[in-house]
Amino acid sequence: KAGVTQTPRYLIKTRGQQVTLSCSPISGHRSVSWYQQTPGQGLQFLFEYFSETQRNKGNFPGRFSGRQFSNSRSEMNVSTLELGDSALYLCASSLQLGMGNNEQFFGPGTRLTVL
Amino acid sequence: DAKTTQPTSMDCAEGRAANLPCNHSTISGNEYVYWYRQIHSQGPQYIIHGLKNNETNEMASLIITEDRKSSTLILPHATLRDTAVYYCIVRVAGNNAGNMLTFGGGTRLMVKP
Numbered sequence: 001k002a003g004v005t006q007t008p009r010y011l012i013k014t015r016g017q018q019v020t021l022s023c024s025p026i027s028g029h030r031s032v033s034w035y036q037q038t039p040g041q042g043l044q045f046l047f048e049y050f051s052e053t054q055r056n057k058g059n060f061p062g063r064f065s066g067r068q069f070s071n072s073r074s075e076m077n078v079s080t081l082e083l084g085d086s087a088l089y090l091c092a093s094s095l096q097l098g099m100g101n102n103e104q105f106f107g108p109g110t111r112l113t114v115l
Numbered sequence: 116d117a118k119t120t121q122p123t124s125m126d127c128a129e130g131r132a133a134n135l136p137c138n139h140s141t142i143s144g145n146e147y148v149y150w151y152r153q154i155h156s157q158g159p160q161y162i163i164h165g166l167k168n169n170e171t172n173e174m175a176s177l178i179i180t181e182d183r184k185s186s187t188l189i190l191p192h193a194t195l196r197d198t199a200v201y202y203c204i205v206r207v208a209g210n211n212a213g214n215m216l217t218f219g220g221g222t223r224l225m226v227k228p
Binding site for chain 1: 149156157158159160161164202213214215216217218219220
């Protein structure tokens with residue numbers, strides 16, 4: 001079974017631009033979560049989707065948004081990019097939502113550099 | 116979710132057991148203990164999880180104290196490829212709970228030849 005895939009793997013943008021990142025979960029998985037990882041803040045939760053609905057959201061500004069499609073694929077968008085948005089963006093998929101025996105599988109991440 | 120405390124870094128000799136401690140003294144009865152690791156520049160990898168009982172899988176063993184206030188992840192025969200940052204996470208389970216993981220700083224394990 002294929003793992004979580006994220007595209008693109010690397011991206012360079014300039015301040016003020018917007019970016020869309022894509023995540024394809026493991027086949028059959030319905031929950032997708034997004035995380036941001038920076039050297040200063042570590043791994044931080046962005047948001048979580050299940051059955052096309054946002055279920056949880058982390059403490060990030062409204063410039064960060066996401067959505068999930070009917071095939072469980074998810075995208076996240078960052079508008080008006082700032083230098084501090086440079087980070088590794090990780091997507092994780094799970095079979096279900098909230099159950100204790102519910103491990104998450106992470107993708108390789110998209111490394112975004114904002115110049 | 117309960118806060119966890121882990122040592123910042125640890126060293127282990129190749130072939131020996133690596134014992135990584137985690138303190139979660141404020142854990143609630145419905146919170147599971149999860150361990151993930153992140154090898155440099157890769158996405159985190161699930162290792163093991165447990166609620167009350169000790170658990171073992173092909174990667175590691177998880178020992179949870181009887182009062183559930185601390186746990187230890189054991190890699191029985193550490194290899195150089197086990198060099199990574201190890202995260203101990205506790206999270207609520209249940210139908211209304213999300214899958215959000217709250218990562219702390221983790222323990223940077225260095226396995227040395």
